[in-house]
Amino acid sequence: MIIQAPVINKAVDRAGRGIPVADPHSVEPDHLTGFSRDSAKAQPVVLEVRDIRKSFRSGFLKRRIRGVEGVSFSVNRGSVFALIGHNGAGKTTIINCILDLVHADGGEVSIMGMDHRDPASRVEVGYLPERPYFFEHLTGRELLQFYARLLGMPKNRRASRIDEVLEMVGMTEFAGRRLKKFSKGMLQRMGLAQAILGEPKLLILDEPMSGLDPMGRREIRELLMKLKQAGTTIILSSHIVPDVEMIADTVGILKEGCLVAVQDLAEWNHDFSYTGELDLGDRRARVRGDGVADLRNLLNDCHRDAIPVLSLETRRTSLEELFMEISGGASVKREVVR
Amino acid sequence: MTGNIMALASSTFLETVRDRIFYLVAIFGFVMLSSTAILSPLTVGAQGKIMADVGLASMVVFGLLVVVFVGSSMVRKELDKGTIVTILSKPVGRREYLIGKYLGLNLTLVSMLAIMGLMFLLMLYLAPGSFSLRYLGAFYLTFLELTLINAVVVFFSTSVSPVLAAVFTLGVFTVGHLSQSIRDFGQLQEGVFQRQMSELVYYLTPNLEVFNLRGSVVHGTAVSLEHLVMATVYSVSWSILLLVVAGSIFSRKELRGE
Numbered sequence: 001m002i003i004q005a006p007v008i009n010k011a012v013d014r015a016g017r018g019i020p021v022a023d024p025h026s027v028e029p030d031h032l033t034g035f036s037r038d039s040a041k042a043q044p045v046v047l048e049v050r051d052i053r054k055s056f057r058s059g060f061l062k063r064r065i066r067g068v069e070g071v072s073f074s075v076n077r078g079s080v081f082a083l084i085g086h087n088g089a090g091k092t093t094i095i096n097c098i099l100d101l102v103h104a105d106g107g108e109v110s111i112m113g114m115d116h117r118d119p120a121s122r123v124e125v126g127y128l129p130e131r132p133y134f135f136e137h138l139t140g141r142e143l144l145q146f147y148a149r150l151l152g153m154p155k156n157r158r159a160s161r162i163d164e165v166l167e168m169v170g171m172t173e174f175a176g177r178r179l180k181k182f183s184k185g186m187l188q189r190m191g192l193a194q195a196i197l198g199e200p201k202l203l204i205l206d207e208p209m210s211g212l213d214p215m216g217r218r219e220i221r222e223l224l225m226k227l228k229q230a231g232t233t234i235i236l237s238s239h240i241v242p243d244v245e246m247i248a249d250t251v252g253i254l255k256e257g258c259l260v261a262v263q264d265l266a267e268w269n270h271d272f273s274y275t276g277e278l279d280l281g282d283r284r285a286r287v288r289g290d291g292v293a294d295l296r297n298l299l300n301d302c303h304r305d306a307i308p309v310l311s312l313e314t315r316r317t318s319l320e321e322l323f324m325e326i327s328g329g330a331s332v333k334r335e336v337v338r
Numbered sequence: 339m340t341g342n343i344m345a346l347a348s349s350t351f352l353e354t355v356r357d358r359i360f361y362l363v364a365i366f367g368f369v370m371l372s373s374t375a376i377l378s379p380l381t382v383g384a385q386g387k388i389m390a391d392v393g394l395a396s397m398v399v400f401g402l403l404v405v406v407f408v409g410s411s412m413v414r415k416e417l418d419k420g421t422i423v424t425i426l427s428k429p430v431g432r433r434e435y436l437i438g439k440y441l442g443l444n445l446t447l448v449s450m451l452a453i454m455g456l457m458f459l460l461m462l463y464l465a466p467g468s469f470s471l472r473y474l475g476a477f478y479l480t481f482l483e484l485t486l487i488n489a490v491v492v493f494f495s496t497s498v499s500p501v502l503a504a505v506f507t508l509g510v511f512t513v514g515h516l517s518q519s520i521r522d523f524g525q526l527q528e529g530v531f532q533r534q535m536s537e538l539v540y541y542l543t544p545n546l547e548v549f550n551l552r553g554s555v556v557h558g559t560a561v562s563l564e565h566l567v568m569a570t571v572y573s574v575s576w577s578i579l580l581l582v583v584a585g586s587i588f589s590r591k592e593l594r595g596e
Binding site: 096099101102103118119122123125126127128129131132133134135137138142146147149150151152180193194195198204242322 | 341342344345346347348352353356357419420421423424425426428429430432485590592593
């Protein structure tokens with residue numbers, strides 16, 4: 001387990017035993033600290049978010065509407081953490097708070113040990129916004145040169161690195177074209193290119209697959225897998241759950257601004273049920289069980305006693321089912337904060 | 339820090355230049371040529387002065403148009419479209435961002451004024467007996483005035499909509515040229531309130547008449563070095579003050595809603 005939210009124990013329950021959704025207001029920062037200390041032994045914490053709260057003023061009466069409430073989590077180096085939730089659940093707000101694009105009402109965020117309000121904390125951060133938009137009169141290459149300068153990249157390194165990232169996002173042949181002639185998908189790729197330009201240790205992607213065709217989604221997914229293998233820590237938000245399932249190590253499920261569940265996907269992959277049929281010679285027997293240990297025992301027994309396994313089928317709740325169950329099919333619904 | 343500001347300034351310059359802003363320069367050339375063709379027959383013996391008068395006034399008007407219409411939407415456009423978030427997700431401070439945008443627009447102004455100035459001098463050169471390098475002083479004062487107006491528009495654009503920023507900036511430009519007159523008029527009033535208000539207007543708005551020596555330059559008086567230095571100090575001081583306040587407002591601004 002590399003990431004945790006203090007409000008959750010284990011969110012999966014395929015047997016219908018109910019999914020614990022804790023009260024988001026009961027967040028105990030000490031809880032989180034203890035957990036982080038354990039996990040920090042394995043990998044250093046790249047991002048730590050503690051109890052952030054954000055509300056917005058809305059409407060004629062300027063009433064305060066809850067954006068996010070008491071969200072805490074930490075992300076260790078080299079892992080992929082995905083925030084999933086309905087539109088308006090608070091994914092983008094959390095990312096904006098992390099990057100100090102909006103000022104949180106309370107809580108703390110540290111990026112690689114530095115306060116997130118310090119611009120220096122973003123030296124090794126790459127960010128792709130939900131709807132990337134750039135200077136439309138610049139060409140793709142000029143845009144990346146601009147960002148390379150902002151990143152303080154040495155002059156002699158810029159050209160080769162820009163070529164590299166253009167190749168990585170499949171935009172080499174369009175590099176000389178002005179951005180105003182780019183399609184949404186091409187802008188998305190350029191957005192990813194500027195995000196990975198500085199070889200960031202922490203990559204924050206807000207809906208990275210948005211605007212891409214199926215082929216483009218696949219390419220970007222593969223690129224993210226490569227970055228993950230290279231040790232880049234990735235935080236992504238998405239409501240395309242199957243994509244998340246393929247990339248993420250851990251998912252955090254948001255509902256109405258609260259982080260209501262955090263699930264380690266590796267752990268969750270071992271949590272399944274199975275049914276099978278064995279050939280006992282004179283008759284056939286159906287077997288069923290839960291979890292990897294149980295299945296391992298069964299297969300060992302069959303191997304030892306030379307019992308042929310005629311069929312074996314595993315079943316686990318899909319991430320999408322889990323998400324729907326936890327989020328309860330809710331759409332945008334915000335509590336007015338008094 | 340300097341690297342970030344320079345990167346922002348050069349990208350802003352490139353963006354504004356490619357946004358066909360220099361079409362205004364072509365219009366300026368047209369105005370200069372037209373004024374020569376139309377006014378020359380009417381102004382026997384004063385052709386050069388008329389050309390210089392129209393030319394210098396046109397430089398201010400076209401420069402003002404660029405500053406107000408580009409500057410008022412510059413920051414807001416990036417806020418609305420979201421260009422700003424990828425910039426500020428890099429190690430760039432918000433004050434650096436504002437200064438970079440301000441300098442980028444100043445760079446555009448310098449280029450515009452340089453081209454318009456060359457066209458202006460060329461026209462005077464072609465009119466016998468009109469050419470003089472004393473006009474360089476007037477060009478420089480125009481540049482100082484427009485950089486100050488640029489700081490005013492950046493100040494407003496961090497807190498109000500582009501339309502309001504443009505209106506307020508044009509208001510400051512107008513009042514700035516009248517502030518001395520408003521003060522003098524106020525002093526003639528009997529009411530204390532009127533006198534205090536005129537004083538307030540005088541001190542709260544930059545006195546743009548400091549930069550307006552165009553009339554005397556056209557009539558043959560060169561701008562003194564002392565005046566150029568004082569005008570520079572005045573313009574830079576006001577610009578710094580406005581950018582510091584704008585930076586402070588901008589640092590607290592929420593760059594994204596929900």
